[in-house]
Amino acid sequence: MKQIFVCLSALFLLSACSNEFKSYQNASEDYAIVPKPDSMSLAEGVFILKDGCKISATEGLEQESSYLVDMLSERTGLTCTSQNSSGNIELLLDESISAEEGYTLQVSPSGVTISAQQAKGVFYGIQSLMQLLGEYPNGDETVFGVPAVSIVDQPRYGYRGMHLDVCRHFFSVDFIKKYLDVMAMHKLNTFHWHLTEDQGWRIEIKKYPGLTEVGGFRNGTIVGHHPGESNDNEKYGGFYTQEEVKEIVAYAAARHIEVIPEIEMPGHSSAAIAAYPWLSSFPEEKTEITNNMMSESSRSIQAAGIPKVVQETWGIFDDVYCAGQETTFLFLEDVLTEVMDLFPSDMIHIGGDECPKANWERSPACQKRIKEEGLKDEHELQSYFIKRIEQFVNSKGKNIIGWDEILEGGLAPNASVMSWRGTSGGIAAAEDEHTVVMSPTSHCYFDYYQSEDRDKEPLAIGGFLPVEKVYAFDPMPAELDVEKAKYILGGQANLWTEYIATESHAEYMLLPRMTALSEALWTDTANKDFEDFKVRLQDVREDYDRLGYNYAKHVFED
Ligand code: ACM
DSSP states (O other), rough: OOOOHHHOOTTHHHHEEEEEEETTTGGGGHHHHHHHHHHHHHHHEEEEEEEEEEEEOOOOOOOHHHHHHHHHHHHOOOEEEESSOOOOOEEEEEOOOOOOOOEEEEEEEEEEEEEESSHHHHHHHHHHHHHEEEEEEEEEEEEEEEEEEEEEEEOOSSSSEEEEEESSSSOOHHHHHHHHHHHHHTTTOEEEEEEHHHHHHHEEOOOHHHHHTTTTEOOOEEESTTTOOOOOOOOEEEOOOOHHHHHHHHHHHTTEEEEEEEEESSEEEOOHHHHGGBBOOOTTTTOOOOOGGGOOHHHHHHTTOOOOOOOOOOOSSSSSSSSOHHHHHHHHHHHHHHHHHHHHOOEEEEEEEEEEOOOHHHHHHHHHHHHTTTTOOOHHHHHHHHHHHHHHHHHTOOOEEEEEEGTTTTOOOOOOEEEEEESHHHHHHHHTTEEEEEOOOHHHHHHESOOOOOGGSSOEEEEEOOOHHHHHHOOSOTOOOHHHHHEEEEEEEBBTTTTOOOOOHHHHHHHHHHHHHHHHHSHHHHHHHHHHHHHHHHHHHHHHHTTTTTOOHHHHOO
16 A cells, blocks of 8 residues: 555545645656556646535446546545536547547646547556555545546557356356456456356256256366366356346446357357257267266266266367368357357357367268368368358457367368467468467466476476566567568467366465466567566555455566
């Protein structure tokens, strides 16, 4: 907290005190904004927030104005009111500001003005204002104030994403909202919601209720690291109703966050196949669970003649959507139709990663398809699959994005690529004039360990990704020339949850790495400095504490 001691008499009325604060010399620690703004001129004096403070907003900023009222009330207990004109805090739309997400923030002892071309810019100005807000001793009491400053800011990248896997472990609607709140605080603007997997299907699809009734629950989960030591034999699962999905999409939109749903195909589809075995090339074959780790319930179910169950261990599985049968495509089109109605995002993530070709190699239907379509091999069959889905999604006015495996066998014409196996897939896609989101495991996999001393850490998937390395992430590869560099939309970090079963553990894996990511994606390289970031991070840490987030402490102990 900004514990700056100023000698002011408790007998002074606040209005009188404001003169004292007017000439107050602020210290650089008072300006701890993360991500660091483009330019910031510090000035003398403090704007004191008083009960009854008035917030005026241009038409079209009603949502931002009431958001600010709520934020100020939560943070300070003071009641501010929205009104149309002449407030102590003004929110303005100003078309002369050229950056789409940019804003200016002017604070003087007499007032605050946030201006932006669009509402989202005003929203980011509000986040900076909230980070500047501090407590100032005023005699025997404490007042809330904002140090005088002039900020002109805009992000480096338009796509600033965080992903969450809600399939390996399920997370409540309230937790998703908390996740969105911490994203908003860091000016991140895209939530990639990984909704379908081998171990659970998490989104209600009205036409196929079995997806959530059957596919939403597994009969057990392996204990320990893959392939597991045993099975816990506990039924586990959950899903989001379409009403809950709408609630989350609206909650995100109010924070200027777009939600991109991921419906995985053609691999990672065991949960859907457990619900509707005809989606597999081999409906009669039993689901295999590696190393004989199957739960007792699933063993009994299979013994009773039901071959397919939802996966209980982690990894990559051969039983994938059949690319030979038309019914697979009709099913996926139905699912995507409901999904596209729920999510206003332009992009729909269709997965595309880690699809073994073993079943397609021995499936007569898939081989027939390869022959009929004149395809070279199963990689081209995957490309055929993705292109067909792309055509359908395009026909509804939307676009697909997929993991970099969608490059194999030929990229669908309008697809964007999310590069996770390093950056080479992203570079190839950008060279080919496809838009790209960089998300390499090396810098963006928040399921990796945060310390090399693994014994002291909760079980994780592997790897080592400290805060400093996330901070060093730059989505822009040096290999691309200026023209091709335009195809790099930005970056994203991923939180896969095989080994993350609780909300508090998810927060531990997320923070403070997400804070570092925000600066890597927002702030110009010339303004980045890890030592300076660490100082500002101390302030953000106070926000984590105040808001009740769990977080990893390694970077604070260096
Ligand atoms: C991935 O991590 N399989 C995209």
